[in-house]
Amino acid sequence: MGELRLYNTLTRKEEPFVPREPGKVAMYACGLTPQAPAHVGHMRGVVVMDVVRRWLEQHGYEVHFVQNFTDIDDKIIRRAQEEGISTQQVAEKYSQMYIEDALALGVKLPHFVKVTENMQDIIAMVKKLVDDGYAYVVDGDVYFEVSKFPEYGKLSGRTVEELKAGARIEVDERKRHPEDFALWKSAKPGEPAWDSPWGPGRPGWHIECSALSLKYLQPAFDIHAGGMDLIFPHHENEIAQSEAYLNCQQPFARYWLHWGPVRLRQEKMSKSTGVVVPIRELRQQYEPAVIRFFLLTVHYRTPLEFSYERLDEAKAGLERIRTAAQRAEAFLRALPQPPAPDDSVAQPYREQFTEAMDNDFNTAQAIAVVFEVVREINHRLNTPELAQRPETAAELQGLLNALRWMMETVLGVPLQATTPMQSERFEQLMGAVIAWRAELRARKLYDLADRIRDDLKAMGIVLEDSPQGTTWRLAE
RNA sequence: GGCGCGGUACCCAAGUGGCCAAGGGGGGGGCCUGCAAAGCCCCUAUUCGUGGGUUCGAUUCCCACCCGCGCCUCCA
Known part of the structure; x- marks a missing residue:
């Protein structure tokens, strides 16, 4: 270090x-x-x-x-x-x-x-x-x-x-x-x-x-x-x-x-001015992890302008990071046995991240590195030739470990949205639903297949089809 | 009035005396796909508030000016 x-x-x-x-x-x-x-x-x-x-x-x-x-x-x-x-x-x-x-x-x-x-x-x-x-x-x-x-x-x-x-x-x-x-x-x-x-x-x-x-x-x-x-x-x-x-x-x-101060409409948020967003209220509207991530997107000494637009941007960014993590997890889970991590790809990013944090706790710079890692992960999952390579799994494991370290250990932002309904039985149910739907798609009964996808989406469960099969994730 | 901080693309935001000025959001195009979603690739600042100066060279250093903000009173 x-x-x-x-x-x-x-x-x-x-x-x-x-x-x-x-x-x-x-x-x-x-x-x-x-x-x-x-x-x-x-x-x-x-x-x-x-x-x-x-x-x-x-x-x-x-x-x-x-x-x-x-x-x-x-x-x-x-x-x-x-x-x-x-x-x-x-x-x-x-x-x-x-x-x-x-x-x-x-x-x-x-x-x-x-x-x-x-x-x-x-x-x-x-x-x-x-x-x-x-x-x-x-x-x-x-x-x-x-x-x-x-x-x-x-x-x-x-x-x-x-x-x-x-x-x-x-x-x-x-x-x-x-x-x-x-x-x-x-x-x-x-x-x-x-x-x-x-x-x-x-x-x-x-x-x-x-x-x-x-x-x-x-x-x-x-x-x-x-x-x-x-x-x-x-x-x-x-x-x-x-x-x-x-x-x-x-x-x-x-x-x-x-x-630095948090501002609202160009004015310092402060009890004395009454220009205030209570954290209680905000927690009703945004997952705490999103609020935390939002607060860290700017260097700590820079004044931070509060707005729901910024919060939505933070939410979109965090979702992208989480999606990549989930996709990597799903890829690795599907393997017959978990690979030993290969850190050769992840290591330079760990170093850049460390340099940013050592630079007066520059979380804004550090988060930029997080997104680089996300791109490395997606790139491997998205490119069939790469996904086939035997060494890809080990690299993905290394990248995923690095991502978890940056986000969860250091920045304290959980990669898993807190959801009340995850359980083994739920996983099994989703596996079954996806299998039935695959059957419908194979028979080209697309209207039914689409209806399943739409109905699940309304419940906050997103299905994503790809050449490697269908995956699901929870929308925040 | 005094002290201090900042003005970087459509928005947010890092950064450096000289490699293409990070990254995110948004927008546009392409690829993949039954469709969608997700993702990938490319494009979206020959330019960093304005005007001078120092320098071989400045967005980065210096000066002036304009604009915004904080503190000078309770404040995280």
Whole structure:
């Protein structure tokens, strides 16, 4: 396996990936605040990170992947009031939905951690920042003093001066500087609260990711990821408070990876704009594998325009890949005995695929290679002289193995559509139907033969006649 | 206003200082077929937003401009 390169937002360059500890990768992705159903934009992050973890595993790394649920914050409190249930119930409900959606998309779940289950670690971190003079207390609130951290702005490429120039936020008069941000917020009456040295309250936004990632992955962990919209202020603030906490002796995280937004009608899909396609809704209309494949047809840092036309294109493309796999399987199944795979044809494609993935997880390029493999398979099945060759079966087996590795192992897109009705008995039934129909065709009773084909098609079963015989497959 | 990203065929989308600028979708033609479907082959960008510059040579590097987008406030 070659060298993996990834784009690091911190240096604005593509860099070779070298883990902190040989053979192991520690990575963290900012999760979400579970207060509404997840939308396609969220799922892009989920799928992208899943592919990142899968590819790191292909490189032989043992991956520890942590993701948080910010299960207490202003929006959850508001949501709880609206729905008349507790904040825990809100968080639990939407976390669960999120996990179900992720599982449906074929995601290997990360190690989830929750803010409310790690409150003492968060408080301890805030306390150290206060004790060390990086933060100050005002009426039960704690603020991080940005001017105490000289490197502030190094991730987002801004300076404090620029921030002031563009400031369009109402400044809290109690803060020493407008750019200071809250580490701890005092509770208003009736709000859920945790005891702290500064009185009852809850963590500010940002601190939870610092505390949780440092607790579970230790300082200078390998990859910290999130959506591009988190670069500022979220990740910038995380760096400031974390590196201050570490006495500026070591970096917080080593590589920063950010995926691009999903847009809808030229606008970012976001809860705040209400321009949103909930993944639940989309799952009613498209098989999860199609959604996943669609999300991977574009490089992860490129903004992705959502549309049903694109989804239909992805569906057509995936169907072509699956058809080729099924045809190869049928060909090999018909053989008296399965051939040992010959990888000589497949190997160059495996290498091209690997090169694409090593190139900052370029799934768009990798998928192009998948289609090359599909063409190699179809070419062999379609050309009688080739199909007769004794070595063709072994080559097909090698190509099919490569295709499965690319699609299923690495990209996580199943080649078999999930169907409830496959069973041995069903296979036998189809075999019988095809035999009867062959008899009809031999007697030139084409109207009956065509009617069988049409009726089956209406049920989602496609019959395809060829000189080698008739095959069937399930239409998605 | 500041910072950043991008404009590649009908649509989507990779990519490179110089082999025919990947791949997918769509469209056209051919082959195969009883018909269909699937598939295969060929065609669909002498050109990469516009105008300059650097270079033997730029779509790729630099500058300006136009257009779109993101961030600067909660956001994945």
